[in-house]
Amino acid sequence: MNKSNYKHSGTIFVGNLAVGKALFLKLENAFLLAGDGEIIEIVSTNEKIEFELASWCNLKGHKLLEKIHLKNQLSYKVRNHKSAFPKTANFGFTMKGIDTNNPKSGDWNFHGKDSILTKAPDHHGLMPRDCIIEEGSVDYNFAINHKEEIWAEPVSRLYEEAKHGQWDATDDILWNEIPEYDPEFERAICQIMTYLIENEFSALYIPGKFISQMNPYYMEIPLFLSSLMNDEARHIEAFTKRANANGGGIQYSSTVTQRSLYSLFAEKDYIKSSFLLHVMGEGTFIDLLKFLENYMPDASTKRILNYVRRDESRHVAYGMAHVSSALAQNPKRINSLKETAFKRKEFMDEINGESTMLLESLSILAGGGTSIEHYKRGYEAVEDLKKTMNRNRIKRLMDIGMDEDLAIDISKSHTPNFM
Ligand SMILES: [Fe+2]
Numbered sequence: 001m002n003k004s005n006y007k008h009s010g011t012i013f014v015g016n017l018a019v020g021k022a023l024f025l026k027l028e029n030a031f032l033l034a035g036d037g038e039i040i041e042i043v044s045t046n047e048k049i050e051f052e053l054a055s056w057c058n059l060k061g062h063k064l065l066e067k068i069h070l071k072n073q074l075s076y077k078v079r080n081h082k083s084a085f086p087k088t089a090n091f092g093f094t095m096k097g098i099d100t101n102n103p104k105s106g107d108w109n110f111h112g113k114d115s116i117l118t119k120a121p122d123h124h125g126l127m128p129r130d131c132i133i134e135e136g137s138v139d140y141n142f143a144i145n146h147k148e149e150i151w152a153e154p155v156s157r158l159y160e161e162a163k164h165g166q167w168d169a170t171d172d173i174l175w176n177e178i179p180e181y182d183p184e185f186e187r188a189i190c191q192i193m194t195y196l197i198e199n200e201f202s203a204l205y206i207p208g209k210f211i212s213q214m215n216p217y218y219m220e221i222p223l224f225l226s227s228l229m230n231d232e233a234r235h236i237e238a239f240t241k242r243a244n245a246n247g248g249g250i251q252y253s254s255t256v257t258q259r260s261l262y263s264l265f266a267e268k269d270y271i272k273s274s275f276l277l278h279v280m281g282e283g284t285f286i287d288l289l290k291f292l293e294n295y296m297p298d299a300s301t302k303r304i305l306n307y308v309r310r311d312e313s314r315h316v317a318y319g320m321a322h323v324s325s326a327l328a329q330n331p332k333r334i335n336s337l338k339e340t341a342f343k344r345k346e347f348m349d350e351i352n353g354e355s356t357m358l359l360e361s362l363s364i365l366a367g368g369g370t371s372i373e374h375y376k377r378g379y380e381a382v383e384d385l386k387k388t389m390n391r392n393r394i395k396r397l398m399d400i401g402m403d404e405d406l407a408i409d410i411s412k413s414h415t416p417n418f419m
């Protein structure tokens with residue numbers, strides 16, 4: 001091939017650098033960034049580098065094509081040679097990509113969303129997307145390497161919302177304004193708080209389990225999930241502080257709740273886990289939080305519940321986008337989601353019943369007191385809540401792409417623990 005057929009990739013000016021490490025470091029990096037077969041011009045004022053440059057080229061497999069005398073300096077043209085090079089980038093000597101779009105927009109993915117590959121490049125380790133990966137880099141063997149397993153399109157927006165939506169469980173809640181309640185009523189609130197905290201722990205630990213399996217090429221997802229985990233940590237903090245605010249403290253943990261959370265925690269597939277946790281679990285949790293906020297008598301506790309619900313809505317939005325996009329890529333996945341929901345039901349059916357402590361506490365709260373009359377009224381409200389949860393679950397399942405009959409079946413199979 002005639003040398004004029006090769007792409008001229010750029011010129012590096014090495015001035016009067018003498019033969020030595022500083023010169024070769026500069027050359028090494030320039031050739032690393034250039035594509036295979038590209039021609040690089042090296043301009044030097046030092047006449048003594050020719051011999052060493054030719055040896056270096058031989059050693060590295062590059063070809064010194066020609067030497068031209070310019071005024072007071074020398075130009076060497078070298079053809080780059082590399083056996084294997086990552087396919088992700090070829091940017092010569094310019095800063096990559098930033099001239100084609102606007103890097104000041106604050107968008108991380110200014111190459112456009114369609115530029116994100118469907119599979120992470122080989123050897124993509126703990127590094128940002130668009131890295132030029134040195135040949136021979138280590139392989140982390142991440143388990144989640146495909147866009148369709150992980151991606152949720154509005155994730156950058158949700159991440160921005162997460163940053164703006166941060167609140168402080170110490171300063172933003174008027175802890176001193178929580179009134180003293182009848183001890184039995186307060187105990188019911190503390191039981192509810194205990195149950196909420198247990199569920200929040202599952203929402204904290206489950207994404208944590210998957211983040212380390214995700215290829216950082218899809219960096220927005222682990223970053224969003226870490227914001228979600230920060231939310232869950234704050235929820236645990238707020239509910240714990242509320243349980244302790246009037247001295248009632250943490251209460252009872254039921255087997256139903258723990259068994260339900262364990263079946264979420266044990267799921268190994270990320271799409272199934274996202275479906276169970278964010279769509280089914282947190283979706284239902286939102287209805288519960290709304291219910292609690294409606295019936296909670298004091299403004300401070302209401303505010304906690306309101307803030308938590310706002311965060312949870314973001315988590316559900318992520319899960320809905322993730323699972324519906326995974327289903328759109330492969331509609332047959334519906335079967336595996338169905339299977340996972342029914343398998344969970346079987347696991348839950350091995351023990352009978354509901355979380356009785358929780359249901360009684362919810363009834364006391366919704367009834368507004370501890371007498372039998374209050375309890376009866378509250379119990380009815382809880383029964384209505386279950387119907388509302390079921391209706392909204394069916395709607396969410398249909399929104400992610402299920403037909404109505406299947407949505408009804410899956411919703412019915414949902415855990416009596418709500419999450
Ligand atoms: Fe939460």
Ligand SMILES: [Fe+2]
Pocket residue numbers: 203232282311312315
């Ligand atoms: Fe959440």
